[in-house]
Amino acid sequence: MSDSRTRGEEPDKSITAGPRVTVGPNPPVGSNPLAVPNPPAVPSSPTGPGPSVAYSFPAVPGPAAVPRPAPVYEMAGAGTVEPRSARALRVLQYYYLQQGLNHEVADELARFSMLYRHQRSAEPEPLNSHHIEFVLFGTVLVNGRIWGGNYLLGNLDLFTDVPSVNRLEQVQFLSATRTVRIPRKALRSVAVRNLSVVRMIHQRLMTYVLEFEDLYGTDACKPIHRVARLLFHLMYQQGLGAKILSGALDPHVVTGPTQRDFANALGLGVSTVEKSLKELREHEILADTSNGRMNRTYRILDPTELRAIGLGATLPGTGGA
Numbered sequence: 001m002s003d004s005r006t007r008g009e010e011p012d013k014s015i016t017a018g019p020r021v022t023v024g025p026n027p028p029v030g031s032n033p034l035a036v037p038n039p040p041a042v043p044s045s046p047t048g049p050g051p052s053v054a055y056s057f058p059a060v061p062g063p064a065a066v067p068r069p070a071p072v073y074e075m076a077g078a079g080t081v082e083p084r085s086a087r088a089l090r091v092l093q094y095y096y097l098q099q100g101l102n103h104e105v106a107d108e109l110a111r112f113s114m115l116y117r118h119q120r121s122a123e124p125e126p127l128n129s130h131h132i133e134f135v136l137f138g139t140v141l142v143n144g145r146i147w148g149g150n151y152l153l154g155n156l157d158l159f160t161d162v163p164s165v166n167r168l169e170q171v172q173f174l175s176a177t178r179t180v181r182i183p184r185k186a187l188r189s190v191a192v193r194n195l196s197v198v199r200m201i202h203q204r205l206m207t208y209v210l211e212f213e214d215l216y217g218t219d220a221c222k223p224i225h226r227v228a229r230l231l232f233h234l235m236y237q238q239g240l241g242a243k244i245l246s247g248a249l250d251p252h253v254v255t256g257p258t259q260r261d262f263a264n265a266l267g268l269g270v271s272t273v274e275k276s277l278k279e280l281r282e283h284e285i286l287a288d289t290s291n292g293r294m295n296r297t298y299r300i301l302d303p304t305e306l307r308a309i310g311l312g313a314t315l316p317g318t319g320g321a
Contacts, residue, residue, distance in 0.1 A: 079116040079179070088115050095136070095180055095244055099200045105190065109197075112186040118177040120256070124170035127153055131183045137241030137249055138177025139234060139256030142169050145216060146230065146257050146265045148237035152208070153179070156201050158188040174256030175296070178245065216265070221312060224276040226266050228285075229310030235300050254298045280306070283315050 082088055092113045096106035116133065124141065132154035140147050153171055191197040215230055231254060239251035259277065263270045277298075280286040285306050287299035300306055309315065 079118045079181070081181075082115040082117060084114070091115060091244060092180060095134070098244065100203075101194075101196050101200060105194050105196055108190055109182065109187070112190075113180050113182040116179045116181045118173045118179065120175055121173045124172040127155075127169050127171050129155065129184070131181050132156065132187060133179040133181045135241075136178045136180060136244055137238055138179075139174040139254065140177060141172040141174055141257070141261060141265075144264060145212070146174070146234070146261060148234040148254070149241035150237045152204055154184065156205060158184065158191055158201070174261065176255075178241075223266075223268050223272045224279060224315075225310060225312055226268070227262060227273060227276040228280065228306050230262065230266065231280075231286075231298060231300065232303065232306045232310045235303060235306070252300045252303065254300070255296055258296060279315060280309070285309065 089110055092110035092115065093103075093106050096109045097103070101109070118138070132152065135147070135149050135151040135153065137149040140151060140153070142151070142153070153169070187197070191201065211233070215226075215233060221229070234254045235252060238249065238254060242249055242251040257265075259273045260270050262268070262273045266273070277286065281288050283305075285300070285302045287301055289295050289297065305316070
């Protein structure tokens with residue numbers, strides 16, 4: 001088909017290649033004639049350059065808040081738990097306050113703790129690795145050593161794995177004993193958030209080291225001095241427990257260990273311990289008893305003199321012991 005434009009004829013207007021585009025005056029060279037005109041300028045923000053545009057979005061409701069359940073820790077183990085009463089809670093709070101903690105931390109630890117009673121046991125048994133017990137009063141035999149109130153039963157190294165059963169301490173309750181039991185994980189959860197709890201644990205560990213060296217370290221003291229020192233220590237710790245549980249016990253009466261227990265703990269002969277106790281009774285520092293070597297009760301009549309003997313003083317009226 002020949003091109004009509006070559007013959008000077010009008011082109012067929014019914015045939016078009018696309019829609020017509022109408023443009024205004026000739027655009028500047030290099031511009032796009034099909035470009036969309038710029039939108040009107042938006043006033044700049046008074047606080048800085050750029051447009052200030054406020055957007056409004058519909059509020060989207062979030063998921064309903066689900067209360068977190070309180071953590072549950074294992075409390076099973078030897079001993080009998082005391083009822084959870086208001087008085088028991090006050091005792092727990094007061095105990096932690098006596099350890100140098102503030103009211104908020106003491107209240108939190110008290111909520112995780114329980115009071116326990118232990119009867120005198122015939123044989124040692126391994127400590128439960130899932131909780132820690134603070135002895136309020138009583139006498140316990142731990143790995144052959146005699147301890148009284150304010151002693152700690154359990155692994156205080158909270159930030160390492162629990163030791164294997166073969167490494168756990170062996171404890172024997174030599175008398176009726178009351179303790180504060182708290183799950184190990186609960187104590188750790190509070191300790192990681194409160195430096196004061198870490199400080200309390202550190203102080204307890206340091207106190208244990210000093211007391212062990214003082215009571216069971218190798219020194220040149222005579223047997224009667226060592227026996228008197230251990231008796232005074234047990235009496236003193238008993239007194240601390242009596243302040244927390246007022247009326248529960250006589251702080252001047254130590255019960256539990258036999259003369260053989262004293263001998264084994266101090267590395268002395270039974271006859272040597274018997275002689276030392278006899279001399280303390282003859283000088284009316286201890287009350288006289290008639291139960292012999294199986295005696296388990298020691299009434300201190302003169303705590304001041306007993307302490308002096310434990311520090312190395314001679315018995316009254318004698319030149320030595």
